Amino acid sequence: MAAEGGADVAVAAPGARRERSNASAAWRRFRRSSSGVFGLTVVALLAVVAMLAPALAPFDPHATSRAAFATPFGGPHILGTDNLGRDVLSQVIWGSRVSLIVGLAAAATATLIGVVVGALAGYFGGWFDELLMRVTEFFQVIPRFVLALIVVAFFGSGLVNLILVIGLLSWPQTARLVRSQYLSHKTLPYVDAGRALGMRNARLMFLQILPNVMGPVLVVASLDVAQAILLEASLGFFGLGDPNLTSWGGMLNSAQTFIRRAWWMSVFPGVGITLAVLGFNLFGDGLTEAYDPRMAPR
Amino acid sequence: MASEGNGGGLAIYALRRVINAVPLVLGVVVVNFVLIALAPGDPVTSLIGEYPAPPEYVERVRHDFGLDRSIPERLILYVANVARGDLGFSFANRQSVTTLLLQRLGRTLVLMLSTVVVATAVGLLLGVLSARRPGSLTDRGATGFALVGYAVPEFWLGQLLILVFAVWLGWLPAGGFRSVRVEYVGFAAALDSFRHMLLPMAALSFRYMAITTRLTRASLLEVMSAQYITAARGRGLSENAVLWRHALRAAALPVVTVIGYNFAFIVAGSALVETVFGWPGIGRLMYDSIYTRDYPVLLGILLFVSVTVILVNLITDALYAVLDPRVRY
Numbered sequence: 001m002a003a004e005g006g007a008d009v010a011v012a013a014p015g016a017r018r019e020r021s022n023a024s025a026a027w028r029r030f031r032r033s034s035s036g037v038f039g040l041t042v043v044a045l046l047a048v049v050a051m052l053a054p055a056l057a058p059f060d061p062h063a064t065s066r067a068a069f070a071t072p073f074g075g076p077h078i079l080g081t082d083n084l085g086r087d088v089l090s091q092v093i094w095g096s097r098v099s100l101i102v103g104l105a106a107a108a109t110a111t112l113i114g115v116v117v118g119a120l121a122g123y124f125g126g127w128f129d130e131l132l133m134r135v136t137e138f139f140q141v142i143p144r145f146v147l148a149l150i151v152v153a154f155f156g157s158g159l160v161n162l163i164l165v166i167g168l169l170s171w172p173q174t175a176r177l178v179r180s181q182y183l184s185h186k187t188l189p190y191v192d193a194g195r196a197l198g199m200r201n202a203r204l205m206f207l208q209i210l211p212n213v214m215g216p217v218l219v220v221a222s223l224d225v226a227q228a229i230l231l232e233a234s235l236g237f238f239g240l241g242d243p244n245l246t247s248w249g250g251m252l253n254s255a256q257t258f259i260r261r262a263w264w265m266s267v268f269p270g271v272g273i274t275l276a277v278l279g280f281n282l283f284g285d286g287l288t289e290a291y292d293p294r295m296a297p298r
Numbered sequence: 299m300a301s302e303g304n305g306g307g308l309a310i311y312a313l314r315r316v317i318n319a320v321p322l323v324l325g326v327v328v329v330n331f332v333l334i335a336l337a338p339g340d341p342v343t344s345l346i347g348e349y350p351a352p353p354e355y356v357e358r359v360r361h362d363f364g365l366d367r368s369i370p371e372r373l374i375l376y377v378a379n380v381a382r383g384d385l386g387f388s389f390a391n392r393q394s395v396t397t398l399l400l401q402r403l404g405r406t407l408v409l410m411l412s413t414v415v416v417a418t419a420v421g422l423l424l425g426v427l428s429a430r431r432p433g434s435l436t437d438r439g440a441t442g443f444a445l446v447g448y449a450v451p452e453f454w455l456g457q458l459l460i461l462v463f464a465v466w467l468g469w470l471p472a473g474g475f476r477s478v479r480v481e482y483v484g485f486a487a488a489l490d491s492f493r494h495m496l497l498p499m500a501a502l503s504f505r506y507m508a509i510t511t512r513l514t515r516a517s518l519l520e521v522m523s524a525q526y527i528t529a530a531r532g533r534g535l536s537e538n539a540v541l542w543r544h545a546l547r548a549a550a551l552p553v554v555t556v557i558g559y560n561f562a563f564i565v566a567g568s569a570l571v572e573t574v575f576g577w578p579g580i581g582r583l584m585y586d587s588i589y590t591r592d593y594p595v596l597l598g599i600l601l602f603v604s605v606t607v608i609l610v611n612l613i614t615d616a617l618y619a620v621l622d623p624r625v626r627y
Binding site for chain 2: 134142154282
């Protein structure tokens with residue numbers, strides 16, 4: 001924090017320039033974290049693969065062929081084919097889309113809920129805080145995987161359902177973090193100053209305080225993406241993925257049956273999941289380094 | 299607020315936590331009830347089958363199961379049933395859900411407990427080795443292992459272990475609880491079960507080893523700069539004695555709690571690993587119940603696991619207070 005200069009300087013500086021210099025300082029610190037850079041690279045690669053899936057995939061991932069159980073690294077199917085003769089490489093490439101979409105959208109949902117709940121609880125305090133924290137605690141103790149599984153089994157496992165269920169079950173950590181940040185920020189002079197200027201609560205909460213606590217929120221959001229990808233893959237492995245889309249978890253579900261016959265059906269989708277989760281976790285480590293070097297893992 | 303007598307403070311703290319846990323348990327029960335009410339399909343149809351039944355008979359079944367009552371009445375009925383330990387009836391297994399759960403519970407517990415023991419031991423060891431010389435090759439190796447271990451999905455790791463140790467090397471069985479072709483007795487039977495448990499245990503413990511390693515390392519590095527460690531060094535204690543006797547004791551605290559707070563994740567992991575290895579525990583039961591649409595079983599498991607998680611959290615908090623002489627409630 002000392003690197004950012006004295007508080008009086010920051011207050012005197014025009015808002016826009018201060019924001020930019022903060023961001024560039026954060027980026028400088030992020031670049032110094034080798035794990036953060038590695039994570040960002042993996043995430044960026046994943047995003048490129050997901051976006052360009054139609055161009056990159058050599059085959060239609062749903063197209064069956066007579067060449068079932070073709071072995072990898074020889075012939076047109078680089079990573080082999082599955083029990084129905086579908087190209088494993090193309091399935092892995094298309095599967096990245098589901099993981100990335102569910103991961104990002106579910107984490108965004110969770111962050112949104114967490115920020116609103118945490119901000120309300122921390123800013124207003126009192127019985128309202130008590131109530132919201134009880135609800136948060138409830139969502140923290142309820143076993144996420146089991147509940148998600150039941151809800152998806154009851155109401156269908158389409159993409160939107162998966163995103164909503166995972167998002168609705170993943171917000172407590174953000175809420176607690178945001179709450180504690182608001183508890184300390186609401187007594188700071190800049191909030192008092194804003195109040196003296198006649199700003200409304202909503203403006204103070206979301207336009208004045210929120211930008212100052214976004215750093216740690218983004219760290220948790222990045223870790224949330226990783227956890228959401230894992231949860232989606234786990235549900236897919238239990239046969240509860242979107243039935244119309246190729247997902248890594250779903251691929252591992254069919255691989256289970258043919259594990260003695262076709263190792264490649266199980267090895268490659270798992271590499272995809274592990275890389276994606278690792279990428280977002282490391283990206284989160286880098287963000288920690290960038291926003292709060294004291295909290296960074298050593 | 300008794301700061302001098304830990305016992306009294308702890309008792310009050312524990313009581314407060316137990317009282318706090320009551321609304322959580324009630325919340326879980328209500329969520330379960332709502333899910334039952336929302337479950338797809340008419341419960342009467344699943345009771346008497348698809349073929350047309352006389353309307354009087356349908357009405358009688360409805361009445362017998364209390365389905366003709368109002369929602370609040372049914373909720374009270376449900377809470378009373380749960381309080382008596384009645385979690386409903388499994389149509390696929392023709393058994394009460396409670397009996398079914400208790401039958402499967404032992405095997406899941408064996409898997410989970412041995413995982414926790416192994417993961418904690420190995421994780422602590424790796425964390426200490428890692429923190430002893432930060433930046434060394436050992437440290438980099440352990441840190442890398444922790445990062446990857448935290449990212450690998452348990453069920454995929456399980457498949458990889460089957461591929462390597464069962465399919466290619468043929469050293470260990472690929473699944474099941476015991477050998478079906480040979481009837482072992484006594485020690486041989488125990489050994490046989492142990493051989494079946496090794497791979498699932500390895501798959502399940504990887505993630506907790508990773509978490510424990512990372513946490514032990516981080517908290518050791520933090521503790522090692524504390525004043526009492528400097529004091530211990532100043533008294534001329536060897537670096538090993540400082541590490542194992544003084545630092546590790548303080549550093550192990552967060553490790554104890556992480557197992558407690560991650561209990562729900564161990565349950566989820568166990569469900570996935572049991573499915574991979576055909577281990578006949580609660581997790582495998584969950585997987586099978588999805589395919590047979592045996593919803594009472596799924597809801598029973600949700601309730602059972604939720605309450606267990608609340609209890610484990612309570613115990614973890616109490617344990618933390620007992621273990622850490624600095625904590626006062």
